[in-house]
Amino acid sequence: MRTYPRNSPQAAARIVALALTSDGHVCSSEERVLENLDIAGELGLAPEQFAQIVQALCEDQSVAHTPFAPPVGQLDTALLTTLVNEIDEPALRRKVIRLCLAVAIADDYLADGEIALLAAVFNAWALKPSLAARRRITLQEAVHGHARPASTT
Numbered sequence: 001m002r003t004y005p006r007n008s009p010q011a012a013a014r015i016v017a018l019a020l021t022s023d024g025h026v027c028s029s030e031e032r033v034l035e036n037l038d039i040a041g042e043l044g045l046a047p048e049q050f051a052q053i054v055q056a057l058c059e060d061q062s063v064a065h066t067p068f069a070p071p072v073g074q075l076d077t078a079l080l081t082t083l084v085n086e087i088d089e090p091a092l093r094r095k096v097i098r099l100c101l102a103v104a105i106a107d108d109y110l111a112d113g114e115i116a117l118l119a120a121v122f123n124a125w126a127l128k129p130s131l132a133a134r135r136r137i138t139l140q141e142a143v144h145g146h147a148r149p150a151s152t153t
Contacts, residue, residue, distance in 0.1 A: 001060045001079060004086060009044040010053055011086040012096050015121065016043070017054040018083070019100035023111035026054075033106040039099050077120075084124040093125050 004010035016039060020026055033039075040050035087093055100121065104114040 001083070002056055006086050007089045007092055008086075010049075011083075012092055013040070013043050013045055013050050013053045014057055014083060015087065015096050016099045016103060017050075017057045018080075018117055019103045019114065020054060021058065022104075022113035022117040024113065027107050029108075030103055030106040033102050037099065037102055039103075042095060042099060080117075080120050081124060084121055087125075097121065097125075 004014065020030060020034075034050070040047045043050070045053075087096060100118060104110055104118060110118075
């Protein structure tokens, strides 16, 4: 697997690319989300750079496949841990999670690979999925990052 500098746009994009490909394919609704949210721009990349990172990820996974390799859309736990640990800036982590969620729900279905990837990222970054229990936010707000504090009245 290629290496990228810690907290780099490329390292962050690779995690989003993992979410994009974790169900084994990229559908048109996911492509629309990529475009509408300007995911490449959000991460500080040119549009063609994000596409190149997705392609590089697919190539790396293809080259690594041996008879003992995990199925399409799944990564070895140690490798996934290494990739996720390349991001340690809290603000960048929040952005990556928001973008991963947007891509994962774009087709209105969470595949097993998407669930596994999101769970691994949440666990690795010790994020508490119980945030919604403390303050109600809609999925739309979570994905678009425009959540407002709940009213106290």
